[in-house]
Amino acid sequence: MSAHKTRYAGVTLQVTGPRASLNRISAVMGNTLREAGRTRLFYGVLGVAVLLLLGSVVLSDLALVDQQARLVQDFGLFTIPLITVLTGVILGVALLQKEIEKKTLYAILPKPVRRSEFLLGKYFGLCTLLLLEMAALSLCWFAVLTLRGGAVTGPILSALLLSYVEVMLVTAIATFFSALSSPMLSGLLTLGMFAIGRIAYVVIDLMSATKGVFAEVPAMRALGRVIVAVVPDLSAFNVSDELLLGWDVPPEYVLQAMGYGLSYAAIFLVLGLLVFERRDLT
């Protein structure tokens, strides 16, 4: 690692090498975490989620006694990933635009920071915040679940882990669109991808059928192929059916799904970097 030494006050700047690069990513990450953690929106969403989870206690009173824990479990498995993904989308689509609109980017990028380092720092900062959010919600959920006679099992933890991978993937999609367009459009496109991704398995099923619109109309078949190729199948991260049926979630499946999700996230991040690298910051 080389360092540039200046003449005046013996200041040593470490600007080259992987360690210096990681330090810069970590600095941007820390600032993003601090910034996002101060938004009212974040605490608003967190508050609503906690209320919903606590509300599931009241809701579970309406269920049969032996189904109370299951209701809390299903409610948590539905609410926690959804709320965390929505937080990721809302904060992610404004990740770069906010810096451009507030002109804070113009004071940061003239420093020896690569745009890729800046974008990765922003992304990982947001992912860290979402991890904290998910952890806080999960703790709240575990408390409610235990109160209703349920238990925190291995499959539940696997389900949460996969949900977090989904959150990372959707946040990467939001980051990609954030480098490309306005927050409003980015939000619509990301939510569109999220919705299609959640039902991608339906498209895959329809494509393999011998009858139906996807099988018979060439244009729809082509559209189906594009959807399958471009949109990640987010159902891969949803193991609520397995939990409902009391099945185990094999570690091999968890690893495979994690690999799938993180690879897709990496692709969207690289695309985002390519766009951001070439963008004129006027």
Next chain:
Amino acid sequence: MTEPRAGGATPSSDEILRVDHLSKTFRTGLLGRRVEAVRDVSFTMRQGQVLGYLGPNGSGKTTSIKCLLGLIQPSAGDISLFGLPSRDPMARARIGYMPEHPYFYDYLKPTEVLDYVGQLFGLDADTRKRRIPMLLERLGLGHAMDRTLRGFSKGMLQRVGIAQSLLNDPDLLIFDEPMSGLDPVGRKELRDLMVELRDEGRSLFLTSHILSDVESVCDSVVILNQGVAIAEGPLDSLLRRDKLFSAATLKVPDEAAISALQQLLSAWPEAGVDQVTEGVMTLRLPSGAVPQLSARAAEVGATLVELHPVRDTLEELFMRKAVTGATAGAEGSDAPDGGGAR
């Protein structure tokens, strides 16, 4: 001093900035109308130099700076900083930049802003801990270290902007419109600071549309108008400080006296009549020609009523060059005239 660009020449060891044929064209509107923000601008800067990059609003100063700092891609031309391409982030390690509007994260305290910037520069924790309070004290922000920027005035934000630009102990400081929005006291303090920084041996690249603000600090200038460099070179040479001029006011009895004096002035290209009204003539001429003017005035019956030395200002230089540039443009030439340095 600014140097005339020599295409393909090897940069000399103390050359810190080289801009070669920089052009930037934007496309605006639905039809993608072309707007040429900067056109074929070239200049160099040496270590220790204070360069004023001047011009009216919309002349292309900020666009040039954004190209220089890698925020936007030039449409044509090359920029190198310390011998490295301007888009290389490592070239920026030796630069301190203060944007025109120093917007920082308003939820942070000045110490936190500087700490963040210090981390981006790769300064270790001990150095940050030592330099940050020192710089904030130097810029008169010692009393506001623990307040968030949200409550800071424009002048205080400007100081934070300067403090963060000095954190890496830069060789080259780039200040975009540093005087903008400051009160007279703030302007004076900033001017003094820039002189101090210059005396420390740092190079300064200043932009301003208020030419008089930087006249006292710069040793050379590049003047832009409508994206074109209309003048470039050492300030002394451009402002003809090596030559003394005088302004004279005379009472003239008749048209014949006016013609005689005009004929006398035609001997010096820089001389000229400013105004003739109701028998009073004001003119400008090299100070060395005053005895001849005095003698000729006596011959034609004119009376010299006032005589004082005059100096060119940047405003006058700009107006002169802008008019020349406009004429040249009308004749189909957009090339800078090169100023006194060429």
